[in-house]
Amino acid sequence: MEAMMTGMINNIFFIIFPIILYQMFATAGQRNFFVSHRITMTILFSISIILCMVFPYQFLTEDYIFDLRQVPMIVGALYGGPLVSAVLFIVSAVGRIAIGGDGMYIAILNQLLVAAGVPFLGPLYRKVNRWWKAALVFIISIVSLLFNMFAGYFFFGDPIHNLIGIWLMLMLNQGGIIILTALLIEHLQKQEYLYNSLMRHEKMETVSHFAAAVSHELRNPLQSVKGFVQLLQEYEYPRAKQLEFQQTILEEIKVAEDLIDDYLIYAKPVYGEMKRIEVEPELSHVIKIMTPYANARNVEIFVQGSDAASPILGDSQKLHQALVNIIRNGIEAMTDGGKLQVELETSAHTVCVHIQDEGVGMTKEQVKRLGEPYFSNKSKGTGLGLMVTYSILNQMGGDITVESEVGKGTKFTLEFPKLPNG
Known part of the structure; x- marks a missing residue:
């Protein structure tokens, strides 16, 4: 009994694991496994069939050896269609011939009938709900086993009445496993459908936010x-x-042009403008620009620089814009004034700019949404500034990390790959 259970578990593993394996490594949004990836399905189910045949198990009696090769055959024929079914039949037939023994011809004939007949039930199978699908694969499995039972009786004279208990157990065994396999596939397909629907919804939501x-x-x-x-x-x-x-009109037109440029930055790479720049003088320039704005809001800026060289590959104008956006947000977060700490840190491989305020702070959920279109903590904000900032950092090969606590302030860290000196 222990050997039988071990062999059965092995066969179930050979069937289920390839399906799970594909879902784990498939590309997100393109995992329509049982419709568009028939080659992959054929390869995986062929491996399942071979492993099931190589590692059969004794069922209730030492005289009866059984395996679950029909499960991937039936499922593959229903989902993959005639071509997949034909390939799986060839694999199964060749494997059965290699094994040999009594009942080889009946097994091959049974596999041929499954491969030829089951694909025609595919259109019906895809139309019904999951529970009717489970019932249909169970019926197909039972009919296939009944064929083997009666063929053994007519060709070899096997006494059906003596083996009826074994055959009933086989039918329940294989039928239960094929139902489990079909329901697993349907569950994975449903999850993929929901995932793709969510992706489409998010894309539409992003467009509407823009x-x-x-x-x-x-x-x-x-x-x-x-x-x-x-x-x-x-x-x-x-x-x-x-x-x-007229001057006011020109200024307002310039504001509109700058806004459009900001949106283009988000979608349009700036690699053609990238060059070697030093972060320290660029940061000093931005601090000089933002100091009057900070003073007007009763905010004091403290700067801690670095004596080491800070070369990165980037665009100075875009870097200015990213730094201004974050520093301005930090200043505006301190409605009653406070201190804004700006620190430049260099290491052997990175250049980091730390910007920390004493403002209202954010929750973890708000931090996760930073950089999304039209998300802002300001009552009249659109989130455009940080959205553009994240895009600039991404185009320059940098990264942004945010640490924040409600009521205690926020710390932004801008990290860039450091260029070799010279």
Whole structure:
């Protein structure tokens, strides 16, 4: 009994494991295993058939050896169609001929009937629900075993009444396992369908967020331009006033252009503009620019530099933009003022910029969503600044890590690969 259970478990493992293995290593979003990947399915089920035949097990009596090769044959024929079924039949027939022994011709004939007839049930099988599928594979399995039983009686004179208990147990054994296999496949397919649906939903949601962000951000400068143009059309202003309005119009148009450039940065690589730059002077320049803004909000910036060289491959203008976005967010997070710590750290292989504020902080869920389109902790924010910042860092081969605690502040670490000195 122990040997029988060990052999049965081995056969079940030979059937189930290839299916699980494929799902583990398949590319996300492209795992429509039992529809689009028939070659892979054929190879895996062929291996299952061979292993089941090489490692059979005795069933209830030492005179009766059994294996589960029909499970991958039937399942492969239903999901893969005639071509897959034909290949699996050849593999099974060659293996059975190599094993030889009594009942070889009956086994091959049985396999031929399965390979020829089961694929025609495929269209019906794919239309019914999972429980009808389980019932159908169980019935096919039973019919196949009944064929073997009656063929043994007619060709070899095997007394059916003496072996009916064994055959019933075989039917329940193989039928139960093939139901388990079919339900597992259906479960994996359902999970894949849900995964692909979620991916499509997220893509559509991203597009809608982009549209909302563009609409929200562009409306303000366009409304200003529209208002000044209407004023110039309706009233006669002195030349000096007209020039003032025109200058304001140009500034608002520049705001709209910068906004569009920000969105293009998110989608458009900047590799053509990459060159060797030193982070320390670039960081000093940004601190100089942001200091008046910090002072106006009662925020004091403390800088801790590094004497070591800090060369990286990047674009100075884009680096300025990324640093400004994070420093501005840190300043704005401290509504009652505070200290903003900026530290440049260099090592043998990396250059890191640490930016830490004493602001309101964020929850772990909010930290995970940083960089998503249209996600912002600000009441009127669109998340565009950090979205662009994450894209810039990615294009420059860098990385961003965020540590934050509600009520205690946030620390951003920008890490870049360091170029060799020289």
